[in-house]
Amino acid sequence: MSDLLERLRGRGWRMTAQRRVVAEVLDGEHVHLTADEVHARAVAKLPEISRATVYNTLGELVSLGEVLEVSTDKRAKRYDPNAHRPHHHLVCARCGAIRDVHPTGNPLADLPDTERFGFTVSDVEVTYRGVCPDCTGA
Amino acid sequence: MSDLLERLRGRGWRMTAQRRVVAEVLDGEHVHLTADEVHARAVAKLPEISRATVYNTLGELVSLGEVLEVSTDKRAKRYDPNAHRPHHHLVCARCGAIRDVHPTGNPLADLPDTERFGFTVSDVEVTYRGVCPDCTGA
DNA sequence: AAGTTGACTTAGACCTTGTCCAATGTAGGA
DNA sequence: TCCTACATTGGACAAGGTCTAAGTCAACTT
Incomplete structure (x- = not known):
């Protein structure tokens, strides 16, 4: 800190x-x-x-x-605050809780040139959605 | 329609x-x-x-x-309105324009069990960010 | 075709999130 | 210590969205 x-x-x-x-x-x-x-x-x-x-x-x-x-x-x-390690997010659809996650693979590489429409693509953000353990029970 | x-x-x-x-x-x-x-x-x-x-x-x-x-x-x-074909989005950081894109690969499969923290993961949303051709020139 | 009813619509007040500004305060260099 | 450019304050303002009470009307019933 x-x-x-x-x-x-x-x-x-x-x-x-x-x-x-x-x-x-x-x-x-x-x-x-x-x-x-x-x-x-x-x-x-x-x-x-x-x-x-x-x-x-x-x-x-x-x-x-x-x-x-x-x-x-x-x-x-x-x-x-965790800006220095690249990561993505897992969000609970019920309560909005967020966890940092680290998927394998590189989504940037998964976007072929033909799907870039002339954009200069610099970043990708992946958001997984689901229900967290606390909310599943309810 | x-x-x-x-x-x-x-x-x-x-x-x-x-x-x-x-x-x-x-x-x-x-x-x-x-x-x-x-x-x-x-x-x-x-x-x-x-x-x-x-x-x-x-x-x-x-x-x-x-x-x-x-x-x-x-x-x-x-x-x-294009809810029936799964797709992701490419967003221009300058003007906010959005295009639908279809990356290869399946990001859901890229999230290992150890990274799911007990969540029931049902969906994934990928947002590519960049600058569109119109804004690149400016 | 007319009656009935509860779902739908309306206008506008209100809420939340976020931005802006002029006046005031203060960190840190001289 | 003094100076001043940078930081903070509080309150007004704006945008996006939600809620409510009262009125309207689509579609079912007969």
Whole structure:
């Protein structure tokens, strides 16, 4: 975690209490939080932090490549701190829980030139959908 | 298209002018429209149709499996009438344009049991991202 | 063909997620 | 320590979507 803060400082980030708190929240638990959840947890540590700052900071972390934005469902975007190891997602259709997964194979190679329509394809995102063990029982 | 209407009638759908219009819009052009775009086109054919009805009807078509919801970008959901042939999507990162694509290989088979965490995995969705020919020049 | 009824539609208020801005505060270099 | 450019704040705003109460009408019944 202090890794993350160090890295950010090295990139010219001005270190503020707010940014530190947001970084801590993301690092704290390896889950995929929505912006509002990040805000709620940040408020618990630093009551006067504002929503705008959380959005700003998340946006900056995303553009620095430290955090990934995941929009699996129609609702809020979620933020994935595990940006440094490529992975895909497994989403529960009932409760929205997300797990990181590592499929074999390379889907980028599975898209033939004839199916690229002149696009410069740079990235691929795979989302598996199903029902998680907790929801299967219900 | 009348296929679609027949199928829906057979499933107990009450046939109304509004639903017919929404179905026609989706069938008319093979593109991926947002709910608002569907509404705009529906209004052109039936001026008094309301936004709520369009949303309701789209939602019903989705749960009946006649239409797919695609949420590629953070903005509006898009609706894909091509629900009966499995396919994936290629999205332009600049302008948001979407194309249907058919990769080789089967990503579902690429997710080993050890990576399923007890989930009942039923579906996989692959989104390729890149820049389309129109936006590459700019 | 007319009556009946519950599904469908409507308009608009409301909610959620996210963005923007002007005023204010502050980290870190000089 | 002082300065100032960068960061934060709170509140207004916007877009996309949902909900509700009241009215309408498709299709079944007779």
